[in-house]
Each structure stands twice: as C-alpha cells, then as structure tokens.
Amino acid sequence: MKNIPFGKNSILLAPMAGITDSGFRRICCECGADFTFTEMISAKGLFYNDEKTKRLLNYSQFEQPISVQIFGSDKECIKYAVNYINIHYKPAAIDINMGCPAPKIFNNGDGCALMGKPDTAYEIIKAAKEISDFPVSVKFRSGINAKSINAAEFAKVCESAGADFITVHGRTRDQFYSGKSDLEIIKKVVESVHIPVVANGDITDFESAKAVLDCTHAYAVMVGRAALGNPNVFNQIKMMTPKQETAKKSDNIFEIAARHLQYSIDDKGEFQAVLEFRKHLLYYLKGIKNASVLKQMSCKAVSLSDCQRIFAAASENI
Ligand SMILES: Cc1cc2nc3c(=O)[nH]c(=O)nc-3n(C[C@H](O)[C@H](O)[C@H](O)COP(=O)(O)O)c2cc1C
Known part of the structure; x- marks a missing residue:
C-alpha cells in the first residue's frame, strides 16, 4: 500500500507520554513491535525552541520504523513543527494527536478537542500534509463523549485533508481509559474511508488482537498498556500464545x-x-x-x- 510504512496485520507500539521513550521503544522492537511512535511532542514547544520538547524527538536506528507524534491546534506551530522534522529527522511518518483526553491538553483546544472542531482539524492536517516530506497520519478516539460519537465522520475529514492512514482508539474522551474500547465504532471507521485504519484499545494478547482484526477488518493493530511490564506481548501475539500463557510472567x-x-x-x-x-x-x-x-x-x-x-x-x- 502506497505511503504506508508498515504491512497489513502489523502490530504497532502505541505512543504513551512518559513511557515510550527511546529505551522502551527499542526493547519493544526487539520483542516484535513492527512500528513505534515517539511520545507526543508539543508543536508549540518546538515553535518556541523548548529544549525539553526537542529532546523528545530523539530516536535511534533501533526503534525504527518510527513515527514522530506531534500535537497542537495552531496551524502555524504545526507547520513549524513539520518543517523542523523535515530538516532534522527522517521518520517513517508524522502523526498528529487528536485523541489526547488530558485536561491540560484538551482544555487548550488540542488533542481530542479537535474532534469537536473538524474544520480546524482539516486545516491542520492539510497544512501538515502539504509540507511534510513523510506520510502524515492522525490518531483519535471514538468521539468527545457518548452524545457526540463522530469517529466515522472525523475519519472522512482526515482522509479528505490528505491523511495517509489513521488510528482509532474506540473510547470517547470522557471515558479516558475506563469502560471498553468500542469495536463497532472502529468497524464503522474502516467502512467509511479508503485509507488504512489502525485499531487501538484493549489489545492485550493474541485472542484480543485477532478479535479486533476479525471484527473491524482494520489494516493493523496498536498495543499500548499491555506492553507495560511485558514488551514481549508483541512476540506473544505473533506466536499466537494463548491468553493464560501471556498473562503469566515469562521466565526471561x-x-x-x-x-x-x-x-x-x-x-x-x-x-x-x-x-x-x-x-x-x-x-x-x-x-x-x-x-x-x-x-x-x-x-x-x-x-x-x-x-x-x-x-x-x-x-x-x-
Ligand atoms: C500513560 C499513557 C500515555 C499516553 N500517551 C499518549 C500519547 O502521548 N499520544 C497518544 O496518541 N496516545 C497516548 N496514550 C493513549 C495510547 O496511545 C492508547 O491509545 C491507549 O492507551 C489505548 O490503547 P491500549 O488499550 O492498548 O492501552 C497514552 C496512554 C497511556 C496509558
């Protein structure tokens, strides 16, 4: 598939701020992760030349292919960030975070707040795509809350703005990490667009990965929390290790x-x-x-x- 930096049925390591730093990405790659993301990086932080923000961009040859994930709702800052990445890095893709539920991000109009402003989201994605030397993707949720589930419509916005692929976590912003990831919504997203969809949420082992792929027909899956304390979850999914074995601590x-x-x-x-x-x-x-x-x-x-x-x-x- 053109512009998609990983194959069908790949297992991606989710971006997790404060967790998926270089060392964690490297061990996950050694344990079977097919693709990684940086932690989310503030486009505004890059724009203001913040040293701590810039350090989050560093990755090694051992964590590749890797996507740099940025967040922000200011088009000029997003353009600056994409241009900065073009000049200094060669990632396999640039991802835009439109799913973060954290109050300090959401209340600033960033992350999942953009699901409530599809026009702004469109402008940001389009601007990023126009200047990016790399494929551009978007990661988002099922919606902001139970009354405004709009992932399928939002997916179309991403596609029409030029996104090369999208990732959907089947929870609303209001759910944070509670309840269950809704596979039916991810399935609807897959049916709504022609670009590849990565399914995310509650994948912990071979059985859950298979259930998500069977139900949604997503192109690939993404694993987050299940890799905490068990980077080997990627190999376990690939080796079709049964749930009860995955749950046990492996000898190594x-x-x-x-x-x-x-x-x-x-x-x-x-x-x-x-x-x-x-x-x-x-x-x-x-x-x-x-x-x-x-x-x-x-x-x-x-x-x-x-x-x-x-x-x-x-x-x-x-
Ligand atoms: C500690 C933590 C940090 C996270 N940071 C990010 C982030 O920086 N960018 C992002 O898009 N999602 C972030 N997420 C969401 C995950 O990428 C993923 O969508 C979510 O955990 C659901 O997948 P899972 O059920 O496999 O964990 C974070 C999740 C956790 C638990």
Whole structure:
C-alpha cells in the first residue's frame, strides 16, 4: 500500500507520554513491535525552541520504523513543527494527536478537542500534509463523549485533508481509559474511508488482537498498556500464545527488563534512567510472588546495581 510504512496485520507500539521513550521503544522492537511512535511532542514547544520538547524527538536506528507524534491546534506551530522534522529527522511518518483526553491538553483546544472542531482539524492536517516530506497520519478516539460519537465522520475529514492512514482508539474522551474500547465504532471507521485504519484499545494478547482484526477488518493493530511490564506481548501475539500463557510472567522477563534499563541508561545516563525506570519496575513486578518488598525497593532505586538486585530477587519468584 502506497505511503504506508508498515504491512497489513502489523502490530504497532502505541505512543504513551512518559513511557515510550527511546529505551522502551527499542526493547519493544526487539520483542516484535513492527512500528513505534515517539511520545507526543508539543508543536508549540518546538515553535518556541523548548529544549525539553526537542529532546523528545530523539530516536535511534533501533526503534525504527518510527513515527514522530506531534500535537497542537495552531496551524502555524504545526507547520513549524513539520518543517523542523523535515530538516532534522527522517521518520517513517508524522502523526498528529487528536485523541489526547488530558485536561491540560484538551482544555487548550488540542488533542481530542479537535474532534469537536473538524474544520480546524482539516486545516491542520492539510497544512501538515502539504509540507511534510513523510506520510502524515492522525490518531483519535471514538468521539468527545457518548452524545457526540463522530469517529466515522472525523475519519472522512482526515482522509479528505490528505491523511495517509489513521488510528482509532474506540473510547470517547470522557471515558479516558475506563469502560471498553468500542469495536463497532472502529468497524464503522474502516467502512467509511479508503485509507488504512489502525485499531487501538484493549489489545492485550493474541485472542484480543485477532478479535479486533476479525471484527473491524482494520489494516493493523496498536498495543499500548499491555506492553507495560511485558514488551514481549508483541512476540506473544505473533506466536499466537494463548491468553493464560501471556498473562503469566515469562521466565526471561527480568532479562528483558535488564536490557530495557540498559538501553535507557545508554540514552539518558544511569541516574536519570534509573529514576524513570522505577515506574517500569512496578509493572515488571506485577504478578510476581511476594513482590511487596521488591516494590518498596523499586521506589528507592537510584543505581543500576539497585535494579540488578531487584531483577535477581524477582527472577527467583517467577
Ligand atoms: C500513560 C499513557 C500515555 C499516553 N500517551 C499518549 C500519547 O502521548 N499520544 C497518544 O496518541 N496516545 C497516548 N496514550 C493513549 C495510547 O496511545 C492508547 O491509545 C491507549 O492507551 C489505548 O490503547 P491500549 O488499550 O492498548 O492501552 C497514552 C496512554 C497511556 C496509558
């Protein structure tokens, strides 16, 4: 398919702010993810030359193909961001976030708020597409709330503005992450447009991935939270591992965790990487017997050797 940087039935790692940094993307790629996204990056932050924002753009050869995800509702800032990416990076695509439900994003008119302003969304996507050297995609939700489910109409807006593919999470903005992702809405989106649709929401294992593809006929699927503490979920889906096996901690999970940490250290240095890894440790420890002491240790970890002690002790309790 023209302009689509991944094949049919691919399994994509979802963008997750504060989670899917370079180290996490790299370990997910090693564990079978076919495509990754940066964390969401503020177009306004790039426009104002914010150093912290610019750092989020960095990725290595080990996380590819990768899409850079930007957010914003100011057309000039979006154009600036796309041009900046054109000049400095070579991602496989540029994604525009129109699904973020977080109040500080939504109340600013960004993220999912754009689902309530299809004309502005159209202008932004069109402007990005006109100048981007790379395919442009849009990620959004089923709608803003139960009374304004408009994903199918919004998908058409994205398509007519020139989007090369779209991703739909089958929850409304008001649901945040509660309730269930609505497959019927994703199916309607697939039927409404001619561009590929990536289905997202609640895919945790082979069975749920298959159910989503069978029901929606989406082009590919995207996995987010199920990769937390289990980057191997991508391989497990590909190897058709049964649900009950996926739910168990695999024998090598702390070997995977150790590699994940090492990649983060390579990227950010030991101290920063370990501080940020504490939250991942809690996910890796989920389902481990007698983990409460190890969880307490995780919250105080400051060095690689602290983490190595936790990995060794946890490996004995799988
Ligand atoms: C901690 C966290 C951070 C997220 N950050 C982003 C983000 O930066 N951009 C985005 O488009 N979606 C973001 N999402 C939404 C996910 O990409 C995904 O749509 C959602 O988690 C549903 O998929 P899942 O059920 O597989 O987790 C985030 C989700 C979580 C849990």
